[in-house]
Amino acid sequence: xxxxxxxxxxxxxxxxxYNETYRAKQGGLISITINSDWAEPRNPxxxxxxxxxxxxxxxxxxxFAHPIFKNGDYNEVMKTRIWERSLAQGxxxxxxxxxxxxxxxxxxxxxxYFGLNHYTTVLTYNMNYPAGVLSYDSDRGVASVTDxxxxxxxxxxxxVTPFGFRKLLRWIKEEYNNPPIFVTENGVSERGxxxxxxxxxxxxxxxYINEALKAIVLDGVDLRGYTAWTxxxxxxxxxxxxxxFGFYHVNFSDPxxxxxxxxxxxxxxxxxxxxxxxxx
Numbered sequence: 001x002x003x004x005x006x007x008x009x010x011x012x013x014x015x016x017x018y019n020e021t022y023r024a025k026q027g028g029l030i031s032i033t034i035n036s037d038w039a040e041p042r043n044p045x046x047x048x049x050x051x052x053x054x055x056x057x058x059x060x061x062x063x064f065a066h067p068i069f070k071n072g073d074y075n076e077v078m079k080t081r082i083w084e085r086s087l088a089q090g091x092x093x094x095x096x097x098x099x100x101x102x103x104x105x106x107x108x109x110x111x112x113y114f115g116l117n118h119y120t121t122v123l124t125y126n127m128n129y130p131a132g133v134l135s136y137d138s139d140r141g142v143a144s145v146t147d148x149x150x151x152x153x154x155x156x157x158x159x160v161t162p163f164g165f166r167k168l169l170r171w172i173k174e175e176y177n178n179p180p181i182f183v184t185e186n187g188v189s190e191r192g193x194x195x196x197x198x199x200x201x202x203x204x205x206x207x208y209i210n211e212a213l214k215a216i217v218l219d220g221v222d223l224r225g226y227t228a229w230t231x232x233x234x235x236x237x238x239x240x241x242x243x244x245f246g247f248y249h250v251n252f253s254d255p256x257x258x259x260x261x262x263x264x265x266x267x268x269x270x271x272x273x274x275x276x277x278x279x280x
Contacts (some may be wrong), residue, residue, distance in 0.1 A: 001082070005097040008067050008107060015110035032068060033115030033184045036061035038164030038171075042123040042145065052124040052142045055081070057171070059140040068111055069176040072104030082139050088131040095134070113224065114172055117185035120157065121164030123147060151200065154189035154243045160200075162207035169215040169223060180222045183212065187229035189236070189243040196249060201264035209271065228268060232259055 011032050018030045039056035041049035058066070058077040066075040074096060082096040099107065122144035129138035151160035165186070172181060188204040205228065215221040233246035241252050247265035251258050270278045
């Protein structure tokens, strides 16, 4: 929480610096990108699961979005939960730091658009942790599962759930007063033997982009741009080269690192050329 707190303040300073010093000359846009899943209640008829889904989103997306896109301060869900658990642990104040009034004014509205990374959806339900457990997960009090019918990917955490993309875009519109949105990452991975005929990736992009289109046309979401993740296979955090997200296969065992287009590269280039889905 201390790191996140300083990150939000640093973001605000960077935005103000650009706004006051460089914007007039450069005419650029500056903002923040936040990564978020969509959270669906495991049982939509169970209020505890519905509340868990809301907490999941407020502790993930809302942690950073609420201060910047709303009022300069953390959301009430986080403030209340962490305060109550801190008191139960014998502390005299919340483990979530507080912004001063001047910091709130400094942070509020430091955006030109809403940057969003999105990949997948989870099913959430309430999880009560013992009072003595000090962690982000215990503060949030949410556990998550996935539906067995959802398609897998090369990443254990990434299930193919296009419907969640539209729901998350609409939620951002309603929660943060319809900001212009740029999707800065969206994509799917594979593992294992080389297969350039990646039909599952084409399926992923077709369906996710279609949900983004529904969000614009049917829900009035102000979606300005979309970026696929990613152009070519690369080093993926802790899993290294095992999980591949690229439109282009990279042979990492060859010192020349040759690149080969996958079938999805051709499909995505058609979408770009048509500025929409190719006419069948």
